[in-house]
Amino acid sequence: MVEQRFADGGAVSPLGNRTFDPVVVVAGPGVEVLEHSFTDQLDVRLDPEPAVLGALGDRLRVAIPAEPNRVGRDGRRLALWLAPDEWLVLDPDNLEDDVARLTMEGGWPPDVTFVDVSAHRTLLELRGRDARALLARGCPLDLDPRVFGPDHCAQTLLARVDVILFRLDGTDAFGVLVRASFARYLVAWLTDALEGFYA
Amino acid sequence: MLLISCPWCGPREEIEFRNGGEAGVAAPEPDAEPTTDEISGFLFFRSNPKGSFHERWNHSHGCRRWVSLTRSTITHEIESESQPTGRFRP
């Protein structure tokens, strides 16, 4: 909804894609990187009162995790913990209508903010048997499934770039949210790292 | 490389943090009409010890919260638990 629009009415993602369907941007024998263009993203900041978190979860139809670095899920909609008073809600389909309703309805504590940050980052998916090992080449976190489980998320560095990492639902695939202006660099780094990988 | 424990995110590598200098430096009360020496002391003077140092770190590439801890400036050993310094506590 907030993608850059051109005179022809088309939209283009930070990696130059023009479709809502995932596009492969890096591929190797055991790993594939895809861009999920135009994923709707909502940044929420509020005091972490359990009642307010519950009400927010009901209105957004996804559990808002109170525990640090955890993900709430409902279908394709995710709520990622970013800070003690901040969450990021993702939806590849449509978040726009819910955001409009949230802000129109009111009834929130005065210091609540809802900010549409859909243009802030683009979503990469790393999948395949070597996805974890490829990430580990540039990321200081322990990504072993016993440590970084399916409901975990983390803000960290990947190849010196700020990213938000999480596990995509029900698979071994990782989601990597990267700022729009760093996306091309990160894909170049992944391409380069992958070359060394199978050398 | 230090392994710094964030009260929210757990142990993370030093590159995720930004050092924030000495912890617990109190600002002069504005109503107390501080002297120039008191103001410059707050702004510019730090204890700079050889040994245990109470300092602040910001988890700038993670949850962006401030923590304080005690670290030996000789061995770099972190000698205390990290404490959250903001209004939210884990």
Ligand SMILES: [Zn+2]
């Ligand atoms: Zn943290």
